Amino acid sequence: MDIDVTAVLAGARTASRTLAVSGELLRRQGLESIEDVLRAERTKVLAANAEDMEAASREGISGALLDRLLLNETRFEAMLKGLREVAALPDPLSEMRKVGTRPNGLEVFRRRVPLGVLAIVYEARPNVTIEAASLALKSGNAIVLRGGREAGHSNAALVKAAQRGLNQAGLPTGCVQRLENDSRESVKQLLQAVGGVDLVIPRGGPQLMAMVDEMARVPVIRHGQGITHVFVDESADSKMAEEIVFNSKVQRPGVCNALETLLLNRQWALSDGWPKLARRLVREGGVQLRVDSTSATALAREGIPCSAALESDYRTEFLDLVLAVRTVPSLGDALAHIAEYGSHHTAAIVTANRQNAERFLQEVDASCVLWNASTRFNDGGELGLAAEMGISTSKLHAYGPMGLRELTTEKFVVCGTGQVRR
Amino acid sequence: MDIDVTAVLAGARTASRTLAVSGELLRRQGLESIEDVLRAERTKVLAANAEDMEAASREGISGALLDRLLLNETRFEAMLKGLREVAALPDPLSEMRKVGTRPNGLEVFRRRVPLGVLAIVYEARPNVTIEAASLALKSGNAIVLRGGREAGHSNAALVKAAQRGLNQAGLPTGCVQRLENDSRESVKQLLQAVGGVDLVIPRGGPQLMAMVDEMARVPVIRHGQGITHVFVDESADSKMAEEIVFNSKVQRPGVCNALETLLLNRQWALSDGWPKLARRLVREGGVQLRVDSTSATALAREGIPCSAALESDYRTEFLDLVLAVRTVPSLGDALAHIAEYGSHHTAAIVTANRQNAERFLQEVDASCVLWNASTRFNDGGELGLAAEMGISTSKLHAYGPMGLRELTTEKFVVCGTGQVRR
Numbered sequence: 001m002d003i004d005v006t007a008v009l010a011g012a013r014t015a016s017r018t019l020a021v022s023g024e025l026l027r028r029q030g031l032e033s034i035e036d037v038l039r040a041e042r043t044k045v046l047a048a049n050a051e052d053m054e055a056a057s058r059e060g061i062s063g064a065l066l067d068r069l070l071l072n073e074t075r076f077e078a079m080l081k082g083l084r085e086v087a088a089l090p091d092p093l094s095e096m097r098k099v100g101t102r103p104n105g106l107e108v109f110r111r112r113v114p115l116g117v118l119a120i121v122y123e124a125r126p127n128v129t130i131e132a133a134s135l136a137l138k139s140g141n142a143i144v145l146r147g148g149r150e151a152g153h154s155n156a157a158l159v160k161a162a163q164r165g166l167n168q169a170g171l172p173t174g175c176v177q178r179l180e181n182d183s184r185e186s187v188k189q190l191l192q193a194v195g196g197v198d199l200v201i202p203r204g205g206p207q208l209m210a211m212v213d214e215m216a217r218v219p220v221i222r223h224g225q226g227i228t229h230v231f232v233d234e235s236a237d238s239k240m241a242e243e244i245v246f247n248s249k250v251q252r253p254g255v256c257n258a259l260e261t262l263l264l265n266r267q268w269a270l271s272d273g274w275p276k277l278a279r280r281l282v283r284e285g286g287v288q289l290r291v292d293s294t295s296a297t298a299l300a301r302e303g304i305p306c307s308a309a310l311e312s313d314y315r316t317e318f319l320d321l322v323l324a325v326r327t328v329p330s331l332g333d334a335l336a337h338i339a340e341y342g343s344h345h346t347a348a349i350v351t352a353n354r355q356n357a358e359r360f361l362q363e364v365d366a367s368c369v370l371w372n373a374s375t376r377f378n379d380g381g382e383l384g385l386a387a388e389m390g391i392s393t394s395k396l397h398a399y400g401p402m403g404l405r406e407l408t409t410e411k412f413v414v415c416g417t418g419q420v421r422r
Numbered sequence: 423m424d425i426d427v428t429a430v431l432a433g434a435r436t437a438s439r440t441l442a443v444s445g446e447l448l449r450r451q452g453l454e455s456i457e458d459v460l461r462a463e464r465t466k467v468l469a470a471n472a473e474d475m476e477a478a479s480r481e482g483i484s485g486a487l488l489d490r491l492l493l494n495e496t497r498f499e500a501m502l503k504g505l506r507e508v509a510a511l512p513d514p515l516s517e518m519r520k521v522g523t524r525p526n527g528l529e530v531f532r533r534r535v536p537l538g539v540l541a542i543v544y545e546a547r548p549n550v551t552i553e554a555a556s557l558a559l560k561s562g563n564a565i566v567l568r569g570g571r572e573a574g575h576s577n578a579a580l581v582k583a584a585q586r587g588l589n590q591a592g593l594p595t596g597c598v599q600r601l602e603n604d605s606r607e608s609v610k611q612l613l614q615a616v617g618g619v620d621l622v623i624p625r626g627g628p629q630l631m632a633m634v635d636e637m638a639r640v641p642v643i644r645h646g647q648g649i650t651h652v653f654v655d656e657s658a659d660s661k662m663a664e665e666i667v668f669n670s671k672v673q674r675p676g677v678c679n680a681l682e683t684l685l686l687n688r689q690w691a692l693s694d695g696w697p698k699l700a701r702r703l704v705r706e707g708g709v710q711l712r713v714d715s716t717s718a719t720a721l722a723r724e725g726i727p728c729s730a731a732l733e734s735d736y737r738t739e740f741l742d743l744v745l746a747v748r749t750v751p752s753l754g755d756a757l758a759h760i761a762e763y764g765s766h767h768t769a770a771i772v773t774a775n776r777q778n779a780e781r782f783l784q785e786v787d788a789s790c791v792l793w794n795a796s797t798r799f800n801d802g803g804e805l806g807l808a809a810e811m812g813i814s815t816s817k818l819h820a821y822g823p824m825g826l827r828e829l830t831t832e833k834f835v836v837c838g839t840g841q842v843r844r
Contacts, residue, residue, distance in 0.1 A: 111784075219817075244840065373838030411822060416795030418659070
């Protein structure tokens with residue numbers, strides 16, 4: 001293993017032992033100090049981000065990805081607000097719940113404990129750096145951050161500030177560390193650090209997930225890609241369908257819960273609702289439509305620009321203003337399409353038919369299924385978890401947004417008065 | 423992949439889809455039919471087990487392991503009783519809990535769903551076969567069983583009976599299947615069946631766990647070995663310590679929650695309690711003691727037989743009437759020993775000192791920590807979970823005995839009235 005990775009993991013393990021027996025007060029003070037230092041170093045951090053943005057523009061990185069990289073005054077403030085919100089959350093580790101008293105008098109409890117050392121491999125989104133660090137610290141875990149190459153300067157500045165904050169609060173800087181090595185090799189080393197890492201959270205597309213399948217030797221919770229679907233059913237209200245689809249696709253196209261494939265019930269695709277929605281997506285949203293032949297008919301008639309969808313479009317997370325569209329004869333076909341092409345992330349149905357909604361909500365195997373709401377709501381904050389460490393598309397331990405509780409586990413604690421087993 | 427394994431997994435996947443949309447009634451009928459068929463085929467099953475027992479004796483398998491293999495009338499009845507108890511448990515899948523209503527009116531729920539296809543790799547304990555199958559069926563999962571070679575005839579008879587029961591209830595026999603190939607190769611194939619298996623539960627010793635570290639490409643929850651500790655503190659009541667240690671070691675030495683290493687506070691080791699306990703372990707329990715020099719002193723004086731412990735004894739899960747003993751100067755040293763040699767399974771402290779107990783219960787990182795009670799209580803039934811699928815020594819998803827709930831996950835279900843994100 002790389003010397004850098006070995007040293008970082010050793011520091012994280014030591015720090016995690018301190019954290020596991022630390023009180024809530026100390027961890028909260030750590031978060032408060034980090035906020036103070038970040039506030040003081042705002043200019044430095046924003047300048048580092050400007051450097052990253054410039055380099056990315058030079059490399060020709062596209063609009064939606066550039067948007068993810070950007071840290072401006074507003075987002076910096078939102079980051080600090082998020083940090084304060086995490087600090088104010090109830091301590092997940094103080095929870096010791098009584099499961100019951102056994103007939104023999106044994107008292108059985110479950111006590112919530114940190115996982116230990118976390119590692120997160122993530123895209124070039126600097127706001128994730130502080131969000132992940134704060135969730136780890138609040139839940140008593142040390143964290144190793146391996147962010148996207150494009151955000152290197154931003155992340156270096158952010159982690160340096162966080163470590164200064166930890167130091168001021170009397171906590172080891174090993175609690176929050178960043179891997180400077182941003183090669184694929186460093187990801188492999190994290191994935192294979194048996195005993196060194198208790199959980200790796202990889203966030204990213206199919207390449208990263210294939211690497212995880214092949215390489216991971218440590219426990220992993222995937223934040224896989226979001227091949228996100230909306231199905232507009234026959235009975236859907238046209239105005240509601242339009243608002244939900246437009247918002248799901250356009251409001252922030254570069255993130256994982258943005259819509260990628262729109263499925264249209266055939267009857268609805270022949271109604272006036274579809275060309276009206278398509279026109280708005282194209283004119284107001286600047287969306288490129290990739291459509292099948294049935295949904296193309298109405299668009300051609302009304303002169304709305306579109307191109308023919310390839311099968312591969314239905315397997316693509318565009319993360320951009322591109323939308324694949326497919327017409328299906330029935331709800332059953334929509335369910336079959338999602339089972340085949342979906343990535344267990346997010347799927348929504350727009351329908352006035354409760355029975356159809358219930359079938360959709362039961363049968364779709366995704367971390368979040370929605371009825372008459374935008375896919376953009378599959379998000380920790382929007383679902384009421386406060387900040388999130390990612391959205392799990394694995395089923396074990398967490399499925400959907402991961403908050404503080406998902407970064408902990410429970411052990412059994414049993415108190416007796418000399419009981420033995422007969 | 424082996425044709426056998428491929429076919430078994432394909433059958434399991436199809437069956438899991440049927441199960442995921444099946445009602446509770448059908449699944450319960452399946453369990454009842456399995457019980458009926460088992461009852462009718464009792465003689466056949468016991469004869470198959472007798473064949474396994476005979477072969478194992480011929481191979482010179484030791485007492486505690488033979489005991490795990492045995493299925494007699496009493497254990498057969500206990501197996502059927504366990505099956506009925508699982509059938510009577512509340513349906514874990516009917517649970518849909520409301521998480522909250524968001525300020526925008528969105529209603530957020532979490533709905534419990536099966537994991538899909540489970541596989542369990544286990545030791546030669548035929549009662550585990552029916553316990554695992556019943557938990558899987560009750561929780562809506564298909565299961566592939568890969569039991570220890572020595573139990574081959576028993577498991578074949580049990581699974582045949584279970585499949586007849588499923589068939590009678592109108593459920594696919596793919597719900598419960600057994601891998602006939604009992605080579606290490608079949609374990610490897612299960613561990614690498616990405617997309618074919620949703621969770622593998624390996625139960626066993628260090629060799630199997632090393633194989634899991636190296637080979638696993640699918641989610642795994644380890645039921646690792648139990649290097650189980652009892653620490654007798656200075657203030658321990660001698661009679662209580664004696665009863666707890668004797669029971670932890672002797673009551674069923676062949677199972678994972680049986681005591682393997684006894685840690686003695688130095689003062690206690692010099693008291694009368696220790697030779698009294700040691701004499702009982704040796705004379706009444708037939709236990710071989712492997713002791714360090716401090717604890718040997720009193721034994722030598724009283725002529726109690728023992729041998730010198732090697733460092734490797736502290737790393738061994740004997741699963742037999744052998745006990746490693748070590749004297750430690752303080753609680754801190756006991757904690758350090760457990761951190762170094764323990765396997766995150768079970769640890770108990772016997773003490774009258776509440777402060778010491780609390781420190782032990784907080785600091786020991788094990789799936790179950792006990793105060794003044796036998797280690798044999800780290801068991802699903804004893805802790806109030808009814809049957810268990812194993813005892814997780816991994817921290818993710820489950821830590822400690824895994825019941826029905828640990829075989830499921832929760833997805834987010836969101837109901838709206840047209841909400842979009844601003």
